[in-house]
Amino acid sequence: MTALLRYQLDLLVRSQRWLPPVILYAAYLGIGVQSGQPVLDSLGFTAGGLLPVAAWLVRICVTGEPDAARACAAAARGPARAHLAALLTALLAAAALGVVATSVVTLISAPADNGHQIRVPLLKAGAAGLPATLACALIGAAVGALTNRPVLRSTGRAVPAMLLGALLSVVLTGSPAQAAVSGLVTGSRTGRITVPLLPLAAALVLAAAAFATAARLSSRRSP
Amino acid sequence: MHCALRLSAVGRRYGIRGPWVLRGVDLAVAPGTLIRIEGANGTGKSTLLRLLARLDAPTEGRVTGRPRTAYVPERFPAALPFTPLGYLTHLGTVHGLSRATARRTAGTWLERFGAGGYADTPMARLSKGSSQKVAVAQSLLGEPELLVLDEAWTGLDAAARAELERAVAERTAAGGAVVFVDHDPARLAGTPDATYTVLDGGLKPRTDGGSSPAGPLTLIVARGPAGGALPPDAARTGATALETAPGGYRLTVPASHSDILLRALLTARPPWHVVRVTPPPDRTPAPDDLAPPPEPGSRP
Known part of the structure; x- marks a missing residue:
């Protein structure tokens, strides 16, 4: 599995296909987050934006190899494991991006609530922002896993389904990502920090189920 | 008999209501055997090979056995952001080798197929034949217990084709099983332990073994x-x-x-x-061949 992960990670880095989503995410943060804004609000914004980026990274990783090259690697370790390696690579990349973004945003934001009345310690805010960001990365990766190869194979269906799935998981009540983000945004209004551990756990379970489903299907759908 | 891999009543179709590509296929692959699969275009040879390499799960029936497997597709596109040596090192570790061993073995196999000169050329710049050499080298790195070759010879030059035949011979001599499809009837002629024909979605063993054309x-x-x-x-x-x-x-x-x-x-x-x-008379002897000119009629 380590060898497959290293292979996929090298493939992702060298392909340079990660550039568009990362640049878009940086632009999104550049527009929406400014230094001196309330920390929890900015962290909520940072986490929410990572969800479609994670889905997009999954799409890049599972479609990165030509079919023939994928078959070569899959023969050695089994198609399910090869697919899982691609999904985990995307999740790792999204998580790493989220950790960097969360750290930067925490450092440049104001340690205060929306009304600048109540003090919100930066370190504690960051500790709440990190699980929220990871929950969004997990849900985004789950959406990506279920809306790309091998579940949906044609680009015409996969991309709209992925975008719709990502949008719904940010806004719909009941989604762990939405719960995590709204926890931060509400916290910014009230000045109370809630660490979204329950949404993170739920996101972990959902992502594991989505990854398992996609990996299981990888040998059942046509190439 | 100990089997590396066995297909029992295996069927495969694509999609829930798609037509059956293969049905009722039984095939046992024993270690050290060389198996040739024949059949017209579009009869399901590639599907059968994908089932053997366990890339596809059967729609019905069972596949048992998990040999260490390597697979060579018919066309290997070079659209990978690696050099051949970089790609093969990755694939070698995926096949279970250590990084240093993978790198060394990759160099050896590229040399054997006459692609040592391109080891550090980006794969995007390789010709079709040179990429096929990378695909073939990939499959031999890990000394697989089962080697599945889907028209792997297509696109290789004459020297590399002969080298791949010798590599297959080495693999079977070392106890590995090899299953191959190739359109050239003289490919590894006289050496397969069994030949099967894919016909009407089924697999028929070819029993007229003696009629396979003689190769060099x-x-x-x-x-x-x-x-x-x-x-x-x-x-x-x-x-x-x-x-x-x-x-x-x-x-x-x-x-x-x-x-x-x-x-x-x-x-x-x-x-x-x-x-x-x-050497066989139809082969141009290399200068370092010690053999005298073939006597007339020496070929039986």
């Missing part, structure tokens, strides 16, 4: 024990021996397996003495 044969003149039989390893290469004088033998062997036969003769106890090796 190498003639070996050797001295061994008088009245003795070939060493067991040598007999498995498909060689035929004719005792011309007491202890003097003329051996004919499919050219792909001549190295295996020679190794078996030289390492037998007591070892045989190799007097002369004559």
